[in-house]
Amino acid sequence: MSDQTKNNTSSSFGEQISPVMVEVTRGNMVESIHRATYVVVDAAGKVVLSGGEYERMTYGRSAIKCMQALPLIESGAADDFNLTDAEISIACASHDGQALHVKTVQAWLDKVGFIPDDLECGSHLPYHIPSMVELLKSGGSESTLHNNCSGKHAGFLTVCKQMGVDHKGYVNYEHPLQQRILGTMESMCGLDLGSAPRGVDGCGIPVIGAPLANIALAMARFADPSDQPEARQDACARIMKAIAAEPFMIAGSDRFCTKIVEATKGRALIKTGAEGVYTGIIPELGLGIALKADDGVTRSAETVIGMILKHLKIIDDETALALKDILEPPLFNRAGIQVGQTRAAQNSPF
Amino acid sequence: MSDQTKNNTSSSFGEQISPVMVEVTRGNMVESIHRATYVVVDAAGKVVLSGGEYERMTYGRSAIKCMQALPLIESGAADDFNLTDAEISIACASHDGQALHVKTVQAWLDKVGFIPDDLECGSHLPYHIPSMVELLKSGGSESTLHNNCSGKHAGFLTVCKQMGVDHKGYVNYEHPLQQRILGTMESMCGLDLGSAPRGVDGCGIPVIGAPLANIALAMARFADPSDQPEARQDACARIMKAIAAEPFMIAGSDRFCTKIVEATKGRALIKTGAEGVYTGIIPELGLGIALKADDGVTRSAETVIGMILKHLKIIDDETALALKDILEPPLFNRAGIQVGQTRAAQNSPF
Numbered sequence: 001m002s003d004q005t006k007n008n009t010s011s012s013f014g015e016q017i018s019p020v021m022v023e024v025t026r027g028n029m030v031e032s033i034h035r036a037t038y039v040v041v042d043a044a045g046k047v048v049l050s051g052g053e054y055e056r057m058t059y060g061r062s063a064i065k066c067m068q069a070l071p072l073i074e075s076g077a078a079d080d081f082n083l084t085d086a087e088i089s090i091a092c093a094s095h096d097g098q099a100l101h102v103k104t105v106q107a108w109l110d111k112v113g114f115i116p117d118d119l120e121c122g123s124h125l126p127y128h129i130p131s132m133v134e135l136l137k138s139g140g141s142e143s144t145l146h147n148n149c150s151g152k153h154a155g156f157l158t159v160c161k162q163m164g165v166d167h168k169g170y171v172n173y174e175h176p177l178q179q180r181i182l183g184t185m186e187s188m189c190g191l192d193l194g195s196a197p198r199g200v201d202g203c204g205i206p207v208i209g210a211p212l213a214n215i216a217l218a219m220a221r222f223a224d225p226s227d228q229p230e231a232r233q234d235a236c237a238r239i240m241k242a243i244a245a246e247p248f249m250i251a252g253s254d255r256f257c258t259k260i261v262e263a264t265k266g267r268a269l270i271k272t273g274a275e276g277v278y279t280g281i282i283p284e285l286g287l288g289i290a291l292k293a294d295d296g297v298t299r300s301a302e303t304v305i306g307m308i309l310k311h312l313k314i315i316d317d318e319t320a321l322a323l324k325d326i327l328e329p330p331l332f333n334r335a336g337i338q339v340g341q342t343r344a345a346q347n348s349p350f
Numbered sequence: 351m352s353d354q355t356k357n358n359t360s361s362s363f364g365e366q367i368s369p370v371m372v373e374v375t376r377g378n379m380v381e382s383i384h385r386a387t388y389v390v391v392d393a394a395g396k397v398v399l400s401g402g403e404y405e406r407m408t409y410g411r412s413a414i415k416c417m418q419a420l421p422l423i424e425s426g427a428a429d430d431f432n433l434t435d436a437e438i439s440i441a442c443a444s445h446d447g448q449a450l451h452v453k454t455v456q457a458w459l460d461k462v463g464f465i466p467d468d469l470e471c472g473s474h475l476p477y478h479i480p481s482m483v484e485l486l487k488s489g490g491s492e493s494t495l496h497n498n499c500s501g502k503h504a505g506f507l508t509v510c511k512q513m514g515v516d517h518k519g520y521v522n523y524e525h526p527l528q529q530r531i532l533g534t535m536e537s538m539c540g541l542d543l544g545s546a547p548r549g550v551d552g553c554g555i556p557v558i559g560a561p562l563a564n565i566a567l568a569m570a571r572f573a574d575p576s577d578q579p580e581a582r583q584d585a586c587a588r589i590m591k592a593i594a595a596e597p598f599m600i601a602g603s604d605r606f607c608t609k610i611v612e613a614t615k616g617r618a619l620i621k622t623g624a625e626g627v628y629t630g631i632i633p634e635l636g637l638g639i640a641l642k643a644d645d646g647v648t649r650s651a652e653t654v655i656g657m658i659l660k661h662l663k664i665i666d667d668e669t670a671l672a673l674k675d676i677l678e679p680p681l682f683n684r685a686g687i688q689v690g691q692t693r694a695a696q697n698s699p700f
Contacts, residue, residue, distance in 0.1 A: 030359060
């Protein structure tokens with residue numbers, strides 16, 4: 001690390017200290033805490049709920065995949081290739097590499113005329129542990145299809161074909177596909193992102209920094225696209241319908257996103273991203289949610305978005321009770337004994 | 351979660367906000383930050399370096415295994431069973447379940463007359479990914495031997511045999527073994543721990559809360575045991591010699607603890623613990639180190655202990671350069687391209 005590197009890197013952390021939102025207990029003591037910034041806005045950009053410095057530049061990571069999937073619909077690809085709800089949902093997913101995820105992406109590639117090697121996301125073992133164990137025990141090995149982003153990348157390849165552009169290098173910032181996605185992000189976030197902070201995501205595509213509130217605005221525009229052009233309204237509606245219809249595809253059988261979308265019957269369309277990011281679309285309220293755990297820890301982000309959904313009454317008391325093991329999860333040791341809990345901090349704003 | 355549960359749980363977080371010590375960059379932006387508390391003390395308890403609320407009650411977790419191993423020496427078990435440096439080192443370890451770790455624990459159990467099922471730590475797959483893949487591909491499955499704490503538990507069984515007590519239930523707080531370890535902790539930390547916060551660790555044994563500074567004091571008493579009884583002095587020396595001689599056993603070939611002990615040739619005996627805890631013993635300076643990342647994140651704790659070791663000149667500039675990929679590790683995406691870095695925060699005290 002050189003000083004030059006440091007000087008070229010911007011940080012807006014620390015100008016305002018984020019509230020302690022989540023605490024992790026063990027025995028009769030709080031062992032760790034998590035600070036987070038969160039913001040809930042309507043489609044006009046009005047902030048209806050917030051904590052912390054919500055103008056802080058944030059990479060939306062995988063939490064904004066629904067936005068990156070808009071060209072899949074708007075280009076006409078979804079119609080021309082008869083994409084199913086499952087395919088559109090997995091285009092917006094960080095999936096766990098379970099058999100049905102892998103099969104869905106493989107069938108989609110077959111249909112459009114691509115092979116797994118065309119996916120530029122890289123390979124990793126399935127995140128779903130039983131699936132990983134089964135894969136290895138049966139002599140299999142990791143592939144691009146298991147990558148949690150393989151559905152998004154299948155969507156990217158499909159848009160390239162629809163646009164008539166060479167798919168090679170589609171992950172690069174300069175590629176016409178990524179430029180089109182950048183334009184989509186700009187219109188949804190209401191920002192010129194040409195000089196925004198920029199980096200590369202785990203799966204190779206660009207990450208573009210935007211104020212957390214503008215990420216929430218993009219989600220609010222999904223929830224209430226009435227001020228958007230008609231084609232955008234249709235695309236938002238189709239994506240939301242697909243995720244609500246196929247919540248397994250968005251994540252997996254053991255996952256928080258899937259369980260919340262299922263339990264709320266699509267009243268909350270939430271999505272995780274790396275480094276503790278979460279987004280939420282609340283169609284009936286016309287609201288968008290965005291949050292980021294300062295420390296990048298997912299256990300914190302999950303509990304915080306649960307707190308917000310309870311506050312907004314999207315999760316009622318009965319549902320909260322049914323979901324208690326994921327909203328404020330008990331912590332077990334290797335022997336299966338409960339030894340602690342991740343929960344809303346005693347002094348949190350909720 | 352009931353209010354009663356909350357009321358019975360103590361927290362000393364938030365009385366003083368811990369400094370931002372580590373930042374994680376991606377592209378030209380800081381994406382996440384980590385706050386941590388750290389303290390360096392001498393064997394008389396004098397604080398020579400600190401940041402944050404170092405009197406905060408902290409579970410030492412696996413970072414204090416060297417203290418829990420003292421009865422293994424002091425009971426006479428190490429002599430009577432001819433324990434090797436490798437065995438004593440792995441008694442203090444959170445190992446990755448590599449073949450040599452498993453073989454070492456198995457041979458130790460054989461020697462003392464126990465079987466893997468006697469280990470009450472529970473099972474999990476090896477943390478070392480290539481070892482896990484090899485295990486599953488060859489039709490194997492997880493066992494207690496792969497548990498990162500299996501060496502510590504082999505030590506516990508050995509002490510039970512030496513003490514002539516029934517080993518069954520040796521993980522329980524009331525068991526004579528755990529009471530003996532509690533007494534050892536009290537004398538090393540200089541505290542009555544009878545009413546300390548208490549919980550259960552991942553491997554089933556008690557965790558006892560102590561102020562972070564007292565955990566550092568215990569490590570300082572390892573580094574400079576001259577005021578301790580002779581038997582304790584010998585035990586501390588034997589444990590430190592074993593870890594320095596067998597750094598692979600303390601963690602594994604890919605691990606931070608192992609690499610730092612190796613690179614410093616035992617001048618720094620450091621040890622990780624769950625929830626972002628780290629300890630260090632610096633024999634030549636007679637100093638003990640203890641730190642805790644507020645958020646429990648290991649990537650932060652590793653970089654912070656590296657910062658402290660550099661500050662103390664235990665890691666000189668040349669060694670720091672050789673270790674740069676672990677002290678301030680580059681972040682790679684799935685395709686192996688560097689996309690960011692975990693590093694000392696720009697505004698950190700160092």
